[in-house]
Amino acid sequence: MALKPVALTLNGSERAAFTEDGENLLDFLRRRLGDLSPKFGCGQGACGACTVLLDGAPVLACLILAETAAGRRIETAAGLAGAALHPLQRAFVEGFAAQCGYCTPGMLMAAVALLRANPRPTREEVVAAIGGNLCRCTGYEPIIAAVLDAAGHMERRA
Amino acid sequence: MARHRGRGFAAINYPIGMNLGGDPSQALVHANPDGKFTVALSSIDLGQGMKSVTRQIAAETLGVPVEDVWVDTADSDTGPHCMGSFASRGTHRVGNAVIAAAREARAVLLEAAAEELEVDAGDLVTDGRGNIHVRGAPARAITTMAAAQAAQFRQGRTVSGRGIFLIPLSPVDPETGEMTPVSCFAHAAMMVEVEVDDETGEVGVTDMQSAYEVGRALNPRLVGQQLTGGAWMGMSHALWETTEPFYPDRAHRPVDFSAYLMPGPGDLSSHHISILERPAPDGPYGAKGPGEMCANPVLPAVANAIWDAVGVRVDDLPITPEKVLRGLRAQGGARPRRRG
Numbered sequence: 001m002a003l004k005p006v007a008l009t010l011n012g013s014e015r016a017a018f019t020e021d022g023e024n025l026l027d028f029l030r031r032r033l034g035d036l037s038p039k040f041g042c043g044q045g046a047c048g049a050c051t052v053l054l055d056g057a058p059v060l061a062c063l064i065l066a067e068t069a070a071g072r073r074i075e076t077a078a079g080l081a082g083a084a085l086h087p088l089q090r091a092f093v094e095g096f097a098a099q100c101g102y103c104t105p106g107m108l109m110a111a112v113a114l115l116r117a118n119p120r121p122t123r124e125e126v127v128a129a130i131g132g133n134l135c136r137c138t139g140y141e142p143i144i145a146a147v148l149d150a151a152g153h154m155e156r157r158a
Numbered sequence: 159m160a161r162h163r164g165r166g167f168a169a170i171n172y173p174i175g176m177n178l179g180g181d182p183s184q185a186l187v188h189a190n191p192d193g194k195f196t197v198a199l200s201s202i203d204l205g206q207g208m209k210s211v212t213r214q215i216a217a218e219t220l221g222v223p224v225e226d227v228w229v230d231t232a233d234s235d236t237g238p239h240c241m242g243s244f245a246s247r248g249t250h251r252v253g254n255a256v257i258a259a260a261r262e263a264r265a266v267l268l269e270a271a272a273e274e275l276e277v278d279a280g281d282l283v284t285d286g287r288g289n290i291h292v293r294g295a296p297a298r299a300i301t302t303m304a305a306a307q308a309a310q311f312r313q314g315r316t317v318s319g320r321g322i323f324l325i326p327l328s329p330v331d332p333e334t335g336e337m338t339p340v341s342c343f344a345h346a347a348m349m350v351e352v353e354v355d356d357e358t359g360e361v362g363v364t365d366m367q368s369a370y371e372v373g374r375a376l377n378p379r380l381v382g383q384q385l386t387g388g389a390w391m392g393m394s395h396a397l398w399e400t401t402e403p404f405y406p407d408r409a410h411r412p413v414d415f416s417a418y419l420m421p422g423p424g425d426l427s428s429h430h431i432s433i434l435e436r437p438a439p440d441g442p443y444g445a446k447g448p449g450e451m452c453a454n455p456v457l458p459a460v461a462n463a464i465w466d467a468v469g470v471r472v473d474d475l476p477i478t479p480e481k482v483l484r485g486l487r488a489q490g491g492a493r494p495r496r497r498g
């Protein structure tokens with residue numbers, strides 16, 4: 001199988017690695033670039049655990065060919081925190097919105113995309129934004145509450 | 159064609175740990191030279207909070223700040239044996255083992271401190287903030303770090319402790335079946351409201367009101383988190399989840415989880431939870447285990463609510479729209495139980 005170089009921007013850094021034909025973006029990020037924050041849940045677009053932002057839009061990394069991300073901007077949960085946690089991360093921690101944490105990186109990225117586009121979402125808009133992300137542990141309610149809480153904090157600061 | 163509302167109730171006694179006992183867990187506790195403690199367990203934290211709660215239990219028993227305790231559950235090959243994280247047994251079984259191990263370690267810590275302070279170990283107390291002092295004389299003190307270091311480097315002691323908790327396996331009388339199945343029961347009661355669509359057979363849970371009796375809630379936020387998520391899972395078991403969504407031929411069974419239905423964030427029910435605390439005599443600081451019990455009352459309560467709403471009694475889970483529709487057809491339509 002032919003190896004092809006793919007260069008992209010991952011959480012603000014220029015990164016490059018070889019990819020194989022047919023490799024999806026999730027495997028590329030995890031195996032080639034070592035960013036383990038996006039998770040493999042189903043590999044077929046059913047669970048949202050692999051959600052990353054591609055040029056700012058939430059996508060399921062398991063359904064995207066790595067090659068098609070060449071030259072584009074990827075954001076993952078690993079890039080959210082600066083010196084301090086991102087307000088969404090803080091709200092998840094404070095609101096006990098994670099148990100096993102497997103869904104959390106995908107939930108965070110879906111929520112990041114939502115709050116950028118819509119800093120004051122309603123509960124229904126939060127539900128719609130995370131509607132493609134499955135969680136086995138929390139019953140979703142704490143996650144919805146954490147996203148609304150973070151939105152409140154971010155707005156008060158802005 | 160209409161939507162019918164119904165209400166159902168269920169109450170449960172929930173046994174903590176393995177039926178008949180015989181499920182030991184071990185813990186090992188030791189001080190490191192920096193005066194911090196490590197608790198070694200093979201009990202896995204899969205998000206339920208095993209590490210947090212055993213850390214609290216160890217700190218409380220040792221008499222040191224919770225920040226000074228590290229729980230290591232990394233490897234069940236090398237750690238002390240545990241039967242596992244199941245049967246809602248973690249807090250109860252492992253917690254008791256941690257208390258036993260921490261008590262033993264604390265006794266050595268106090269002996270080491272006593273030797274340094276030239277007093278009797280029986281006269282020493284901990285302040286929970288990292289100091290050991292003579293009872294009634296806070297000035298005659300040594301830090302836990304200094305005591306641990308003295309033990310390590312001057313006295314040649316290991317500040318460590320071993321703990322095991324075992325409820326011995328109960329015999330079963332072959333004649334009468336008499337046995338002691340369990341030593342510790344938690345309890346729950348729940349009322350749910352559903353809406354049943356008599357045209358599609360769909361059931362939606364619209365509200366849950368519950369009371370869970372958990373012994374002592376050692377970490378109330380973790381308990382609340384488990385109850386919220388677990389009750390949601392109970393709703394999911396009641397109405398959605400099955401490994402055989404297709405039939406009649408088993409060859410049509412799904413091959414992966416994409417056909418395994420669960421409610422998503424758009425299918426939630428409001429849920430008001432009351433946590434009742436009745437400390438268990440044999441529980442670590444009174445704790446029982448909220449684990450599986452969060453889900454259990456939801457299933458019968460939902461089944462009862464459907465019966466209340468349309469008069470259909472489904473005794474086979476999950477209660478899919480198809481089963482509801484078949485029941486409705488068999489009895490010639492909805493027959494709400496509620497009058498007026």
Ligand code: FES
Pocket residue numbers: 039040041042043044045046047048049050051060061062063
């Ligand atoms: S792993 Fe991509 S959606 Fe499940």
Ligand code: FES
Pocket residue numbers: 097098099100101102103104134135136137138205
């Ligand atoms: S926290 Fe476990 S899947 Fe969401």
